[in-house]
Amino acid sequence: MQYLEGRRFVVLAIFLAVALTFGGRLFYIQVLDGSYKLAADRNTLQRIVQVPYRGLIYDRKGQLLVQNMPVYDLMVVPREVKQLDTARFCQLLQLPLEEVRLGLQTARAYSRVKASPLVQNLSTPELAAIQDNLIDFPGFSIKARMARSYRTENMAHALGYVGAITPAFLEKEKYAKYLPGDFLGISGLESFYEPQMMGRRGVQYRMVNVRGIEKGSFRDGEYDTLSVAGQDLHTSIDIELQKYGEMLMQNKRGSIVALDPKTGEILAMVSAPGFEPSVLTGKGMGNRYMELLQDTAKPLFNRPLMATYPPGSVFKLVNELVALQMGVVTPNTPFDCNWKLVRCTHRHEYPHNVSIAIKNSCNPYFYQVMRSAVLRGRSTNRFEDARLGYSEWRRQVMTFGLGDKLGVDISQEKKGLIPTSDFYDKAYGFHRWNFRTIYSLAIGQGEMGVTGLQMANMLAIIANRGYYYTPHFVKGIGTGGPLPQYRQRHVTAVDPQYFESIVPGMQQVVDGRGGTGNNASLLDVGISVAGKTGTVQNRHGADHATFAAFAPAEDPKIAIAVFIENAGFGGSSAAPMAALMMEKYLRGDVAPWRKRWETWLQRPAESFIRKH
Template sequence: MQYLEGRKYVVQGIFLVVVLVFLTRLFFMQVMDGTYKLAADKNTLQRLVQIPYRGLIYDRKDHLLVQNEPVYDLMVVPREVKQLDSARFCQLLQIPIEDLRSSLLAAKKYSRNKPSPIVQNLSTPDLAVIQDNLMDFPGFRIQARMARAYRTSNLAHALGYVGSITPALLEKPKYAKYQPGENIGISGLESYYEPILMGRRGVQYKMVNVRGVEKGKFRDGEFDTLSVAGRDLHLSIDAELQAYGEQLLAGRRGSIVAIEPKTGEILAFVSAPHYDPKLLTGKGSGNRYMALLNNPDRPLFDRPLMATYPPGSVFKLVNELVALQLGVVQPGTGFECNQKLVRCTHRHERPSNVSIAIKNSCNPYFYQVMQAAVLRGQANNKYDDTHIGLGQWQKMVKTFGLGEKLGVDMLQEKRGLIPSPEFYDKKFFDKKRNKQHRWSYRNVYSLSIGQGEIGITGVQMANVLATIANRGWYYTPHFVRSVGNSGPLPQFRQKHYTAVDTALFKYIIPGMQMVVDGNGGTGNLASLAELGISVAGKTGTVQNPHGFDHATFAAFAPVNDPKIAIAVFIENSGFGGTSAAPAAGLMIEKYLRGKVAGYRHRWEDWVMYGDFTKKLH
């Protein structure tokens, strides 16, 4: 009985399988009825992916920066290629036969059944010649798409560029919807906002005969899906200010970053040397990219986000705020300019309070400020005391957005470095003897004046000034003020507070004003007092073991209602007060007034053409 019962279930199972197969074939035949009829007439069904219209990019005044224009790609489906006359084909396209062979090989490797690009970015005249002869080459077809076109010759490092997706990316699940020949954001905003800009693909099914001639839609398009255009980006960049900044640093190496303090919106993002974004689009863009890549001036290098420098004396502002928070100094605290501790760069009045110390950038003063912040008697010996104090100092400094990625809407951002006690433990460990050498404040004091192992980016420095302008808080700097009409992404709407009480920031600002507008201030060349604009800033000269020192200057204005915070780095330019300061002053004036006063054009000439290695008279 058990044997018969078992056979019964086997027979039932076989019956169900046969029924399912029959029903499946019947359903398939009904849905694809048109396809079988086409096959009888030597027609085939072609699935065409519809690439959506990529989102546009505008500046803060809604001037169009990046748009789309139609281009054409010649595609191939390897399985459909029959008896290819390679010589004639190459003559028609004006390409070497070796290029054709390598492209066909790559197409077969990817898929014998899916289209792959053979020649991209065809012009309209090229397209006309090819279309007239395409029927003689089964398996080849034209695919129209939209390519990026630029209405600006600036902002290349922020915008990034679009290029064909690589075979390596196609293998990743994240890019499963892409096909060979499709464009994808490679760098900059194009890459960060790729899912938003790309939109949603559509699909069309068409009937074509064996010669590639369209015979109409399949089943009146009932299986087609429409593509959805990508969303537009509205940037916070001021295109006029950006162009002006690139003009000022033309021929230099360095960066300028300007931020609106109240919102965190990036107003200008200058990386010098720069390049025209048009170079990386259209036919021949690959060769132009390689030329930029091999340029010894490294124009592709994104300095505001990727170059890390010691901040120099600008960092003294952060050290002073940390010491004020810890209660080890007061606004009226004075220290002697004791050059036995560290050398001071020039003679000046006694730093009897924080304002005078900031104005004159007194190195011995800030040596003693950080010493008071780190060595607070928390351990019985100086080594352990330094270790504990430096760890607490580092945590407070990092709340200014330093030593970590800020989270800017660009993928290539570097974190910089605010060294920890563990960093110095590793630095002073003797591997040969397997011995840990002890270290004290004398080994790390260079941090007090923004030198040594510390490193920050241009964006981070501008953000520090925005934080001071806001008296203790900041929004993460960002380029996109609105995705479509929905505003910035959520992470750019969150306030970040430092570990320093907001009430303490007011004590460093008078000294910063004296740097710019005070008699003998180190940043006088950034002064806009004659134009009724108050500027608070700090100069810096960054020691460079590989050549002439780097210059830096950071500021915000107007002091009582800050609308712009700015940081300028100019490599190999010496004292920040004579090169970076006038550049910052010009940028602030340009943004706040919309123009530069005629009598100040000489400073434009100085910034663009002056010899910074010589003393300014």
């Protein structure tokens, strides 16, 4: 009996323990923990997502370029729409019936019980016109948010634009944090720095009655979270220089890229023709985008990053540096201006050395420089010898940031092209090509292609005597500096000593008597410029004009490349344009007599072509 009595107490103890456990848990759930009550009360709670302020964008001097302004979206919950008077609703919104029907159909496809945007980017006056009437249209509400507003008419390609997230984006894991109706960066800096600029959402829970009228916060905001604003971008762009460059490139197609060679910071990047950044904001943005897309002048085409051309005579500088590094020439190697090898566009003095060759842009000289680098007798087979020599020459050329993406901090950058030996094998057949097949590369022609950014970076490398930092727009994020990849120094295969050999010739191009780039001289204001002109052959029309330089020659603070399509000789149009840009940046203004060039340079490109 005592044994049975003892078992009874054990069983009672177990039941008591279980009862206490369940009782304690129920007490916690019903009294202490409000999460279950929150779930049960969803019909009487309103979950308000707080969209954070997007980071602002400034130029290098602290001038505000991109800000936020309030706009409003008309949201709809399809299940709550009752007996919609579509005629009156369309009249109120000033929208066609088909557009409203399509919007409602899209909203139902997304969710019948969740809110999604029907009309976006309503301005404050537009909101005022409809807000008082929304009480007659159940299921519709207004959602306030911040949209982008531009305080500059320039730099549209680099700044980029913000647009509504699409259903295709929402399906990707990368965009898991976004909701329908959210906005994100689509292009330019807005897209590249989206993670830094988007910030972090907050959530507020509000009690509402059956009529949807707010009755206060839920549990004194215990479950609310604050939004965190996105980080500001401090760019390296000099917006006044950018504006000046865009003005000079009116009526033309081409690009201007200006860098600070010591840091890789982009000072200006002009793509012509362009457009104003505000075009891709607000209501009707989609229609305006299609107009730009269909424009035959291709204003959406970001020429400094996407257009690739042969670099022309500017490339002769790299060809010479690689040959010097390979030890096949010296600065005093006296190659003649032999027109039997290739035609020279200039009559000039003899004997030759590298400075005279650069000053006069002598084609036969640089033909012989590359031939010395490629044909080295590595093989008794002349085709194999050319193949081996060209591969080594190309390897060193690639260290100048050519033939591959530099990694600038906006998208759409093209690689350009420095052809491989395999490229020529496919074109002509294995062991069916030699130096005579590829000699045009020596003077920057043929199959070679570079972007405007790559050309400016090429001059930055020469200014630095052999190294560069990846070109970038943003020098500061929030209170920090640029991204880590823009602080890394890249070194070419050419020793610094060889760069000293070509700079005097580059100075003679601009500042010497009879140089091909005399129109870029700034000696009258005490600035020495080192540069190189180029005239790029074009099978489809008039030749392209280019000029690349850095200044001051002794302590470079700006490297620049100007490329103008169908403008002929680079010294006539590209060189004076570069001079104005360099003087504007270094002095803050332009000498009065040179300022008269501004109107002259805004002429159409074809007017610069020499008449024979």
